Amino acid sequence: MESSKRNIYSFKFKDPDLRSLRSLVSQMHPVYRINFGKNYGNLLSILNQQVDHTALITxxxxYDLPLRCFTFQDFQLAPTLEEFERLVRIPMKDKSLFEGTNESLPLEVIASALHMDEKEAKDNLETKGNTKGFSLSFLLERAHTLLKAESWDACYSAIALAIYGIVLFPNMDGFVDMTAICVFLTRNPVPTLLADVYYHISHKYTKKNGLIACCDPLLYQWFLEHLPKTGAWVEQSDRIKEAWKNVNRKGKAELGRENGITKEPYFQWVKERVQIIKMPFVIRTPIPLPEPKLTHVPIEEMEELKTTMAKLEKENEELQTKLQQTTNEKNNMKWELERKEAQLQAHGQLRQAQKECQDNERWWHLATKENKTIRDTLGAQIKELTNFVRHAKAEVDQERRLKKIATEASRVSPMVWEEKCQEVRDARESVSYWKNQLESLRQDSSIWLKERDYVIEDYESFKKTIDFLQGDRDKFRAKLDGLVGFCNWAAKELPWRLRDAVKELKEDSTPPAIINFVLLCKGLLKRFNEELEELQARKPAV
Known part of the structure; x- marks a missing residue:
């Protein structure tokens, strides 16, 4: 037999740790919290909203997946843009929409929105998972520093971005991802918040279990607005939360939206829809009432009754409409009154704080006049505390850098680690090889130094020999010059003297030895001239 009850799914809602963020906001004066709301709407109220996750799971x-709404036994509820805009109090008009995460968003855009320089943004922009972003600890530390320095615009932006990333669009614990940053830059979170709620609930409803990571404080505020403010529901709310499966009607035959104007066709359609999708509890069939006895009524009276009923229904609808308008005006006036009361309270606290400051200043001047040593001591303590804060900040920066290095090191895969180890081994082998080469070169250089000494000694010896030969060369050159002069003289004088001697020769009276000597000299002279001509021919032209 088919069950008349829908299965109950195992859902969970993300519950981030907001204690540090709430503690930081609590340190702000009410005046500055009001000023924060002028730029960032109702984010502080959403941050401080205590959420009953059991109610949200219920x-x-x-949830009616095909219709994207919450279908109850007699009515339906669906979050709308107008409702979320009123709860968040950030107007949507004339603002750009979030069109997707831009991981390559320029640093100058982020830095400008957060009132910081690009270097600080670059140094603190971390990568976690597949996205970039800022850690919550960095934003809280920055906001706390700016709070002490009373740099309010920058402080507000840091707190607002932290709320965007941890409360409005929660993803990773303690981390504000690039999606939250991109939505923050649009200054228009309402459409994205509504889409985020529908997406996460629809996605997990399809899987029939899982963690719903949407803005649960906002969804809870929206849900509370549709619950009765007085009556049995409020008086027995704790018991109802535990026993929501056994919902009992009391007073009305039908349940419906408070002050909602609905007609019978809608109720009939909702009942048919409930029969299709079923409820997560057993619907009890009401006991039928006994049929009334028929009474004869004249036609004229019947027509008059119908006319009266139609008139009363019309008046009822008009009254319902006026009541709804009056209720809305009452709520608006209530919100405006609460806002003005908060402003008045803030102004009163501001005046009280100013008075206290004046009193403290007067006592300070009196104490300063009475004892100058106290001021010097306080100055020394302030200086010491300043140095301590500076050192502490340096230690924190060092720890952050070490953490970043450790985080980057932890992302190294086994394959990359093995490659790095192999590179280290190769580098060690290369170092060992070059050390051996260096030692070999040192030994060779020692040998070369000895050889150099030998060469220097040989050079000195050769130099002495060259100097000695240089002196002999000069002597031989002088002798050679004399010989050349003699040869030149002989080449010039011998021919004509030899001709004269040949003419004087007489065969009958000259001894044969003299004749032979003259002929020998003639032959020598001829050969000498031939040698000179040959040398002259071989001499290069200048």
């Missing part, structure tokens, strides 16, 4: 059981 609400998720009634």
């Amino acid at each position: 609400l998720a059981q009634f």
Whole structure:
């Protein structure tokens, strides 16, 4: 037999740790919290909203996936842009929409929105998972520093971005990802918040279990607005939360939206829809009432009754409309009154704080006049505390850098680690090889130094020999010059003297030895001239 009850799914809602963020906001004066709301709407109220996750898990059981709404036994609820805009109090008009995460967003855009320089943004922009972003600790530390320095615009932006990343669009614990940063830059979170709620609930409802990571404080505020403010529901709310499966009607035959104007066709359609999708609890069939006895009524009276009923229904609808308008005006006036009361309270606290400051200043001047040593001591303590803060900040920066290095090191895969180890081994082998080469070169250089000494000694010896030969060369050159002069003289004088001697020769009276000597000299002279001509021919032209 088919069950008349829908299955109950195992849902969870993300519950981030907001204690540090709430503690930081609590240190702000009410005046500055009001000023924060002028730029960032109702984010502080959403941050401080205490959420009953059991109620949200119960609400998720009634989700109607095809219609994207929450279908109950007699009515339906669906979050709208107008409702979320009123709760967040950030107007949507004339603002750009979030069109997707831009991981390559220029640093100057982020730095400008957060009132910081690009270097600080670059140094603190971390990578976690597949996205970039800022750690919550960095934003809180920066906001706390700016709070002490009373740099309010920069402080507000840091707190607002932290709320965007941890409360409005929670993803990773303690980390504000690039998606939250991109939505923050649009200054228009309402459409994205509504889409985020529908997406996460629809996605997990399809899987029938899982963690719903949307802005649960905002969804809870929206849900509370549709619950009765007085009556049995409020008086027995704790018991109802525990026993939501056994919902009992009391007073009305039908349940419906408070002050909602609905007609019978809608109720009939909702009942048919409930029969299709079923409820997460057993619907009890009401006991039928006994049929009334028929009474004869004249036609004229019947027509008059119909006319009266139509008139009363019309008046009822008009009254319902006026009541709804009056209720809305009442709520608006209530919100405006609360805002003005908060402003008045803030102004009163501001005046009280100013008075206290004046009193403290007067006592300070009196104490300064009475004892100058106290001021010097306080100055020394302030200086010491300043140095301590500076050193502490340096240690924190060092720890952050070490943490970043450790984080980067932890992302190294085994394959990359093995490659790095192999590179180290190769580098060690290369170092060992070059050390051996260096030692060999040192030994060779020692040998070369000895050889150089030998060469220097040989050079000195050769130099002495060259100097000695240089002196002999000069002597031989002088002798050679004399010989050349003699040869030149002989080449010039011998021919004509030899001709004269040949003419004087007489065969009958000259001894044969003299004749032979003259002929020998003639032959020598001829040969000498031939040698000179040959040398002259071989001499290069200048």
